[in-house]
Amino acid sequence: xxxxxxxxxxxxxxxxxxxxxxxxxxxxxxxxxxxxxxxxxxxxxxxxxxxxxxxxxxxxxxxxxxxxxxxxxxxxxxxxxxxxxxxxxxxxxxxxxxxxxxxxxxxxxxxxxxxxxxxxxxxxxxxxxxxxxxxxxxxxxxxxxxxxxxxxxxxxxxxxxxxxxxxxxxxxxxxxxxxxxxxxxxxxxxxxxxxxxxxxxxxxxxxxxxxxxxxxxxxxxxxxxxxxxxxxxxxxxxxxxxxxxxxxxxxxxxxxxxxx
Numbered sequence: 001x002x003x004x005x006x007x008x009x010x011x012x013x014x015x016x017x018x019x020x021x022x023x024x025x026x027x028x029x030x031x032x033x034x035x036x037x038x039x040x041x042x043x044x045x046x047x048x049x050x051x052x053x054x055x056x057x058x059x060x061x062x063x064x065x066x067x068x069x070x071x072x073x074x075x076x077x078x079x080x081x082x083x084x085x086x087x088x089x090x091x092x093x094x095x096x097x098x099x100x101x102x103x104x105x106x107x108x109x110x111x112x113x114x115x116x117x118x119x120x121x122x123x124x125x126x127x128x129x130x131x132x133x134x135x136x137x138x139x140x141x142x143x144x145x146x147x148x149x150x151x152x153x154x155x156x157x158x159x160x161x162x163x164x165x166x167x168x169x170x171x172x173x174x175x176x177x178x179x180x181x182x183x184x185x186x187x188x189x190x191x192x193x194x195x196x197x198x199x200x201x202x203x204x205x206x207x208x209x210x211x212x213x214x215x216x217x218x219x220x221x222x223x224x225x226x227x228x229x230x231x232x233x234x235x236x237x238x239x240x241x242x243x244x245x246x247x248x249x250x251x252x253x254x255x256x257x258x259x260x
Contacts, residue, residue: 012227075200
């Protein structure tokens with residue numbers, strides 16, 4: 001079978017995108033998905049996304065990590081699949097779609113930028129050394145010194161596989177402040193089991209975490225990630241963070257075909 005695919009990236013977080021509206025893709029073939037994402041023996045990506053039909057919204061997003069397993073919400077992937085849907089002619093400049101964590105609204109802006117509404121966050125667990133919250137995916141957030149030289153893979157893996165989060169694990173974000181509303185972020189992603197150049201749910205978690213512990217008073221936060229720049233805005237209503245929006249580029253790289 002010849003599979004047509006598209007390659008996209010959101011600030012360096014890259015994805016294989018497949019139009020699966022005809023349900024031809026072998027979704028249960030974990031090894032195939034892992035191979036397609038392999039950077040030596042496949043197309044190469046942090047994850048694979050399927051765009052599927054949905055009865056109530058414009059489309060359904062199904063996301064797999066590069067280890068081949070279906071995963072939780074991916075913010076950068078969500079922005080990229082919106083750009084993909086526009087390229088396929090499914091949507092115009094605004095859309096509503098469904099992902100594993102529920103409904104999402106999104107808008108395409110200028111210069112390949114997508115603004116994606118994320119889920120509300122109603123619980124932020126603040127600990128002495130870290131903050132934990134779920135922004136569609138679980139995230140451990142901790143501030144560190146000398147982030148540029150920090151061993152993200154080693155330190156991230158240690159936390160991800162610790163007794164703190166059990167078998168399911170957590171994504172791990174290491175953060176330093178650049179100014180009162182501007183932070184630098186590096187993320188270790190479970191499922192990829194390595195540092196990625198960007199993590200959308202991680203950027204969202206970091207912005208909210210920095211607000212929750214008083215490191216910023218702004219409801220609009222800029223984040224520098226390894227692959228570029230993201231912006232997160234939100235409103236706080238009581239203990240809940242609402243109208244959470246992740247904004248950043250969703251870039252088309254190339255289109256291709258591969259025998260599977």
